[in-house]
Amino acid sequence: MxxxxxxxxxxxxxxxxxxxxxxxxxxxxxxxxxxxxxxxxxxxxxxxxxxxxxxxxxxxxxxxxxxxxxxxxxxxxxxxxxxxxxxxxxxxxxxxxxxxxxxxxxxxxxxxxxxxxxxxxxxxxxxxxxxxxxxxxxxxxxxxxxxxxxxxxxxxxxxxxxxxxxxxxxxxxxxxxxxxxxxxxxxxxxxxxxxxxxxxxxxENEKEILLPDAKIKDNVKSVAVLVIGESARSENFSLYGYEKLTNPLLSKVENLHSFNATSCATYTTAGVKCILEHTNSNKLYEILPNYLYRNNVEVIWKTTNWGEPPVHIKNFFNKGDLKGACEGEICNYDEILLKGLKEQILASKKDKILIVLHTSTSHGPSYNTKYPPEFEKFSPVCKSVELGECTQEELINAYDNTIVYTDYILASLIEDLKELKEYNSTMLFVSDHGESLGENNLYMHGIPATFAPKEQLEIPFIVWLSDGSKKLKSNETLSQNHVFHSVLNFLAIESPIYDENMNIFE
Structure with a gap:
């Protein structure tokens, strides 16, 4: 032939x-x-x-x-x-x-x-x-x-x-x-x-749609830290009733609250965009860090991930920037996001500060490489990128260890914020989307949201508040868009775009 x-x-x-x-x-x-x-x-x-x-x-x-x-x-x-x-x-x-x-x-x-x-x-x-x-x-x-x-x-x-x-x-x-x-x-x-x-x-708009100008209502020193989780599903957080203790540290933290929440999408770019915008839209509106930076708020973005909309601020640090100024084992993990953070806050000359930490802790398929060895609390773990070759127990154990490490990172961040006595502080942890771990023979994420399983949509929305700063409304279920309006409220930012119904604070 x-x-x-x-x-x-x-x-x-x-x-x-x-x-x-x-x-x-x-x-x-x-x-x-x-x-x-x-x-x-x-x-x-x-x-x-x-x-x-x-x-x-x-x-x-x-x-x-x-x-x-x-x-x-x-x-x-x-x-x-x-x-x-x-x-x-x-x-x-x-x-x-x-x-x-x-x-x-x-x-x-x-x-x-x-x-x-x-x-x-x-x-x-x-x-x-x-x-x-x-x-x-x-x-x-x-x-x-x-x-x-x-x-x-x-x-x-x-x-x-x-x-x-x-x-x-x-x-x-x-x-x-x-x-x-x-x-x-x-x-x-x-x-x-x-x-x-x-x-x-x-x-899509090549240039983002600018929002109406905002103004700062007071000079009370306030810092809001938004931690964007990666592929974290609420089902595997013991804070949400999971039978395995994946949140040993956060479960002991006072003034910590967890809310049921769903993601707008099942992939990073859309999920992060939804967290940072004031409304769920196909349009490219000015995102939270850009908006606050333009209106005289100190904004710092640190990331080990990718997929965010264009960020137009002075203090943007990607993984390469962070590793270049880091030594030791923590440089290989998301703990690097906390390095020098307290000092950066104290060095700011502004009263209102927004910190965004974009993690990559629970991203598959190599869950076992996302945390230091000492955080391997559950074993045996899946060590293959072909997740179907691992047992369900091995896969879930590896994933659960990423949640244990996330717990450590968030608890460490809260301890740092507690030391900033002159600031009113809050931490919001919201994941970009969930994750499938073999349920219905599905793995990871990316199924269109219209028929995605709950594992890819149900996410943690965890909030911590420093003593005497704010109180929370009795919300039961939140969306990613609650972040934008809640941060505006906490930092006392007055804006025509602000929606009180989307604010979680009293």
Whole structure:
């Protein structure tokens, strides 16, 4: 076969069939789990989807390869390589390649991406990617005549038009499930959703919408520390009734309150944006640190994470900045965020201070690397990035240890704030989203919020207050947007945008 040329029609049919065979198990697993595959309508939908996947892919490849066999080969090589990588993540972490997940991928940095590297990924890449690529490179494709192309093209197009009309009765089910079907069809899932992502990004405001000017109402020294958690779900905090003691320190802290809360989204960029904005919106409004900095509040941002909206302040310190000024073991963990913080507060010449600490403590899949060894309270722990290979106990133990370390960081921060006797202080800990730990065979996060499981949406919202500063309202359930208005209230910032209903303080 490699020595002799193959007709273009035969080649694209084979390529489409191989693509169908190698990469569509998750697609049809979802189909079989969603409809009654034993009924006549179920059978017709399944047959229709098989035909659609085979014919549409072959049709597109036929058009591309006829116009340019070189371009066609390059694209097909790209598809098989990317398909293999995407298949690994879908099968290993049960993700779906929708616009939300594309946003996650495009906002992932090298450190996070490298944490997913595994031997299984190499196997996927080799067997599902490189082996097909070898044959694609070696095969010789005979170019057909223009007449034959026009005939085949016209007949296939006519078939597809008739096929669409014949399947009119199935469109209701397909449309209802189009989000997941489209996110599992290869290579259309990442191609179409990447285009959708960039179209959406291009429509966003390049410059944030400024909020009305604010003013400071008094000169009482006040500091608010907002700690943005990463992938922390309230279900695994003993403060929320978890049976394992994951909050041994915070459980003993006075003036500490925990509220039920849900996240706006299941991925970092949207979750952090929601925490920092005054309302849940697709628009890019001026975020809390930018707004306060512009209105004469001291603002300090320290992060070991990424994915925040543009931050326009003087004192912004990323992980590289923090590690450059740090020595010792703590430099490798989120404890680095506390280093020198009290001194920075005391050095400020302003009465009102906002500190934002953006952590990365509970981000998977390598939960066991997110805390120092002495915080491994629960064992055995999962040490593989392929979470499905670990037992449920190992996975949860590793994750719970990140919560124990979070408990230590928050308790240490509170002790530092207690020493600032001349300040009224508060700490708010709010996570960007939750995390799946194998429930319903789902791992990590990123499922669209409309049908995400509660594990990815239910988050901790923990508040501490210094003696004599403020009292809390009797809220039961909060949203991430409560942060903006509550910080304004605590720091005595008067603003036309302020909403008393979204404030947690009396």
């Amino acid at each position: 490699l020595k002799n040329s193959i007709k273009l029609v035969h080649f694209v049919l084979i390529a489409s069939f191989v693509n169908f065979l190698l990469f569509h198990y998750p697609f049809f697993k979802y189909v079989f789990n969603t409809l009654d595959y034993k009924s006549f309508s179920g059978i017709t939908i399944i047959v229709s989807l098989v035909i659609a996947l085979l014919v549409v892919n072959a049709f597109v490849l036929y058009l591309i390869f006829f116009l340019s066999r070189l371009v066609g080969k390059i694209l097909l090589i790209f598809f098989f390589i990317v398909n293999a990588i995407v298949a690994y993540f879908i099968n290993t972490y049960q993700v779906i390649m929708d616009i939300t997940m594309i946003g996650n991928i495009l906002n992932t940095n090298y450190e996070e991406a490298s944490s997913f590297f595994s031997f299984s990924l190499i196997l996927y890449l080799f067997f599902l990617g490189l082996i097909p690529v070898f044959f694609i490179v070696k095969v010789k494709i005979a170019k057909g005549t223009v007449k034959r192309f026009l005939i085949n093209f016209s007949l296939t197009l006519l078939f597809l038009v008739v096929f669409v009309f014949v399947n009119g009765g199935n469109w209701r089910w397909i449309d209802k499930n189009s989000t997941k079907l489209g996110a599992l069809a290869m290579p259309w899932s990442y191609m179409v959703n990447t285009s959708r992502f960039y179209i959406k990004k291009s429509k």
